[in-house]
Each structure stands twice: as C-alpha cells, then as structure tokens.
Amino acid sequence: MSLDKSKEVDTRTRILDASGELFRRRGYSGTGLKAILAASDAAYGSLYYFFPGGKEELAAATLRAGGVVYRELVEAFFPEGGDVVNATQVFFEGAATMVEMTDYADACPIATVALEVASTSEAMRQAAAEAFESWLEVLERRFREAGISSVRAREVAVEFFCAIEGAFLLSRTLRSTAPIVIAGRASSAVVAAALAEPS
C-alpha cells in the first residue's frame, strides 16, 4: 500500500480485472493467457510472479474477486432494514439494464466458468461455490431480518438465485431481456408471499 492515494492500479489488480472480464465473456478454456496479458498491459513474468500456480490459480483468484464484487452489489441493493420485495424488483431491473447495455456480454461473473470446471477442477469449483454461498448468505440474512422464517429464508434465497442465473442464461442466449423481466416479477412475488406467511 502506498501512502499517497494515487489512482494508478497495480499490475496484480489490472490482471485480475482483465481476467474477470474475459473469463466471464469467453469462459475459462476459451480465454488465453496472452489475451489477458494484452488486455491488462502486463507481461508473462508478472502473471507468474503474482500467480505462481499459473492459469488455474489466476482463475480461482478471479472467481473470488468476482464473488466479492457481486456480494457487495447484492448488499447495496438490499440495505439493512429495507423493503426486500422492492429490492428484489429493482435488482432484477438493474440486471436487465446491465445485460442490455453490454450487448448481452456481461451477466454473472462466475456462472460460465463454474459450469466449465465443476467436473474438472476441484480448486476452481470450490472457489465458485464459496462465491455463490456468500451471495445466498446475504439474501438469506435480509429475508430473515424482514420476518421470513429461517428455513423459508434459505429457500427463498435459493429460488432468487436460480431465477436470476437461469434468466441470465436465457437472456444472453436469446439476446432478449424479457426473461429477466419475467423472472424479476416472479421473484418479487415469491418474496412477498413468503413475507405474508405465518412466522
């Protein structure tokens, strides 16, 4: 950490930013190290200095970084004590806007790589699992705080996750935001119904 708050990002961060964008768009195997180095304006030497484990270690770190960014995004949309039904609706609307603005390129930072490596790399699978779990924990906590029972809060969080991830897949494949809009309406209705249940 330097003392002055200079805005220049260090090489490690530039590599992680570039790999985050490329892995999410083209997948793990579809992204070459050369492309990452070109996009981050770095050299092979730097990559293997920061990530001695090579491509796999870089990808695991990229999954963790993407997991943190997205968890903070969920926390921003679901502030403590806020209206979880409205937050759900607004979250899906924001997701639809992001997907459309990036021409259906940027959706979930984890999903593509997670499906690729789930059966081939245990280290990467676990990094993806921890990212997903951290999102579910935030949602579950907010739903519980809003008055939903502990068991139902976890279930509603899982349903929320499945809805947005499935909608991302369908949206990017069909090149339409309609699935995200439909999944958003359905999810906010699910949250509202869970709130109305006897606790």
Next chain:
Amino acid sequence: MSLDKSKEVDTRTRILDASGELFRRRGYSGTGLKAILAASDAAYGSLYYFFPGGKEELAAATLRAGGVVYRELVEAFFPEGGDVVNATQVFFEGAATMVEMTDYADACPIATVALEVASTSEAMRQAAAEAFESWLEVLERRFREAGISSVRAREVAVEFFCAIEGAFLLSRTLRSTAPIVIAGRASSAVVAAALAEPS
C-alpha cells in the same frame, strides 16, 4: 439407411454422442477434437467428412441434437392432457436423480456451451437459442392446454426454465441436489397458482 435394423450406430452418430457428453461436461473450448475422436472411435477424416465446417459445425449440430433429446424428454414428462402440476414436481425430481447419479456431471446439454459462445459465435448461439425455444414451446403449450392464459403460459414456462437451469448451475457447483429440490417445489407451486388464476 440399411434395410436390416442392425443396432450398430454409424460413425456420424457416434461422433455426435461423444461430443454431446464431452461438451456438456467440459464445455466447448475445453473439449479437444482428439478427445471426441477417441471417445467415438473415429478418425479425423470421418469428422471432417461429416462436418466440413470443423469444430464449430460439429458443436452446432451437437447443440441441435441435444435440444431434440431434451425436448422429447419434456414431452415425455408432460403428456397431453396430463396433470401439469404433478409433472413439474416429477420432472425436477428426475433431474435431481440424474444429476446425483452422474456425480454432478450431467445436467443441461446446452447451458455450458451456450454461455461460452453467446458472445463469440453467432451460429452456435442461434443453435442454442433454438433448442431453448423448443423446450419453452412445449411447456407453454401444455400450460395453455391445462387452462392457463396464453400470456401467463409463456411466463410460467420461462420461470420453469430459469428455475431448473439456475438449479442445475447451483447444484453442480455446490455438489448438492438441494437446490433442485427447492426449485422443484417452488415451480410446481407457481404452476398450481397459475392454474387457479381466472382465465
């Protein structure tokens, strides 16, 4: 077509079967042609004889074949005039069983490749989109026949799709069938609620 119904499958079919399994488990870029040829006991010459466009044409054909198989699976679970609420429940239960039996390797035959190529190959993206659309059409028709309004039938079909695909992703990543069970209960409840709506 030979006159006798011999059970030996032709080379083209063997290649498509092998690519279907490998692409779904390891993704498009993660699967080499050599692995496909080894698994199908075929030679380079045969592959380029049947698929002159190379890997991309093979993958597009594989996506179409997987789309047909899965559409027929949905049709088998949703027979004409059957109980769509129960069919939804049983479909998710069957999905959970399949995922568990294959040690979390086989879920959706399209999803992994669809996410990989959505932003990089228009031909493959369209093949995946047509597969997904064909599944949605079957579900939508069955929901309409069961008395759900036209607009709602499409929405419920999309919600069904998002739930199962999101659950597949989470299930394979966490190595747990719980997300599929939760998504199945939620989806059958959604179908039941749509049936109860005034048409």
Next chain:
DNA sequence: GTCTATAAAACGATAGAC
C-alpha cells in the same frame, strides 16, 4: 468413407537477464 501424416498456429509454462 476411413486412415495417417503433417502442417501451422496457439497454448501454458519456464528461464534468465535486468
């Protein structure tokens, strides 16, 4: 239709100078 040999490029990874 099938086979092998091989081209040509891209891949991940390493070594060693600075």
Next chain:
DNA sequence: GTCTATCGTTTTATAGAC
C-alpha cells in the same frame, strides 16, 4: 517486479493414400 526468448505440448485443420 518486469521483460523477452523459448521450450514442449496441444490445438484445429488439411492432404493424400487407400
């Protein structure tokens, strides 16, 4: 910490015999 040169392998694709 960064850079380049390079190794060895793997990749997709083609050519030509059969």
